[in-house]
Amino acid sequence: MQLFTIFGNPVSHSRSPLMHNYVFKKRGIDACYTRTQLSDGSKLRDVFFAKGLSGANVTVPHKEAAFGACDEIRGIAKEIGAVNTLINENGRLIGYNTDADGFIATIQSFGTLKNALILGAGGTARALATVLRRHTIEPVILNRSSGRLDYFSENGYQAYSWETFTPDAYDLIINTTSAGLSDDLLPLSAPLLTQLLSRSRCAIDVIYGKETPFLHEVKRAELPFKDGSDMLLEQGVLANHLFMHGTVSTDTIRPIMQQSFLY
Ligand SMILES: NC(=O)c1ccc[n+]([C@@H]2O[C@H](COP(=O)([O-])OP(=O)(O)OC[C@H]3O[C@@H](n4cnc5c(N)ncnc54)[C@H](OP(=O)(O)O)[C@@H]3O)[C@@H](O)[C@H]2O)c1
Structure with missing residues (x-):
């Protein structure tokens, strides 16, 4: 089973687990997405690998720490200096920013x-x-x-x-x-x-x-x-696309993830 999480502090309010787990379930993907309360952002990389994660999202206040924790930064995140999506690529931590x-x-x-x-x-x-x-x-x-x-x-x-x-x-x-x-x-x-x-x-x-x-x-x-609901959906669609290594189109993910907002 692939494991994903969202790192943040606070993180209990996050709807990301509901959104991603709903997509995994509807598409029959053997994966689970949890929440991880993290007070010390400098521990993010160690916790990511200790948990055996395939990927993660990062929320307040750790996006800049996540940027520094990566082996490689891709796309607009390089310019932003903050990362909200992490992918484990053969043991290397790759950082993206889907908020933008x-x-x-x-x-x-x-x-x-x-x-x-x-x-x-x-x-x-x-x-x-x-x-x-x-x-x-x-x-x-x-x-x-x-x-x-x-x-x-x-x-x-x-x-x-x-x-x-x-x-x-x-x-x-x-x-x-x-x-x-x-x-x-x-x-x-x-x-x-x-x-x-x-x-x-x-x-x-x-x-x-x-x-x-x-x-x-x-x-x-x-x-x-x-409010932030539309942005939450769109950044989540882009993150899920990355979690699936680009094999599932955003147009496929979006309507499924949108349904999770009804719960
Ligand atoms: N809808 C979505 O998809 C989505 C995506 C990303 C983020 N968000 C939300 O965006 C928010 C910020 O996230 P972030 O990662 O950018 O956080 P962050 O890096 O910790 O930055 C927080 C900012 O808020 C300011 N601030 C905190 N408390 C304040 C207060 N009481 N009055 C005025 N300013 C205050 C801080 O000012 P100082 O510099 O003075 O401390 C800082 O500029 C969070 O609520 C997060 O949940 C939503």
Whole structure:
């Protein structure tokens, strides 16, 4: 039996086991996908091999640690510096990032966008900034603190901390912070968020499965919005395609995985 897991902290909220196990079951694949709570990201590689895993996903806060744990990085993950999908290729750990392309698939329904404000500066923010720029949607980064902004400044992005930010108009506002994930916090001050939403066209919270305080404010502002469910599905479809070493098309995986959302 092939074994897969998702590494994270927290990880109990993750729907990935349900999504991947549903696909394995429906397609008669002898595989099992579990959750692994990991507090120390530096242990990720050792735990991966000790568990005899064929592959894994990585969630908050270990995507940058996962990048450093790999023998080889492929695709857009090289540019992002964060990995959310790991494959065991003959004892070598190969890292990919499926969040980026998964996100682009989800914003198609918003129509043409010129720019986007990304709240947060972690692994997900890096993924979205990289892929948005590739699709000529100019990203601007706004983070609570300045520590993680160097990566963005060094790569030519406009990147601000709460102290240095001056509000502007953005087509899309994206919450990539973990504020609202296991607390009831907004990702920035309420007055500033209200001001930004009043000048925005649409919004996304990448958190899924709950109405975060951010999404609550977006609804009050009556903007078109999405939570993270579509992105979750699309990144999961791409990850499952990699778990199966590309032998099953994403068009085959997608409708099956989508059914798992009904449970
Ligand atoms: N839907 C999907 O498929 C999908 C895919 C990927 C990620 N996600 C979600 O995206 C979120 C972020 O993941 P990640 O891997 O990028 O996390 P991460 O690397 O740990 O980064 C977290 C970011 O959130 C900020 N932050 C944390 N608490 C905050 C608060 N109370 N107020 C303001 N900012 C706060 C941090 O700011 P500091 O730098 O100041 O600490 C940091 O910029 C998680 O909720 C994850 O579940 C969803």
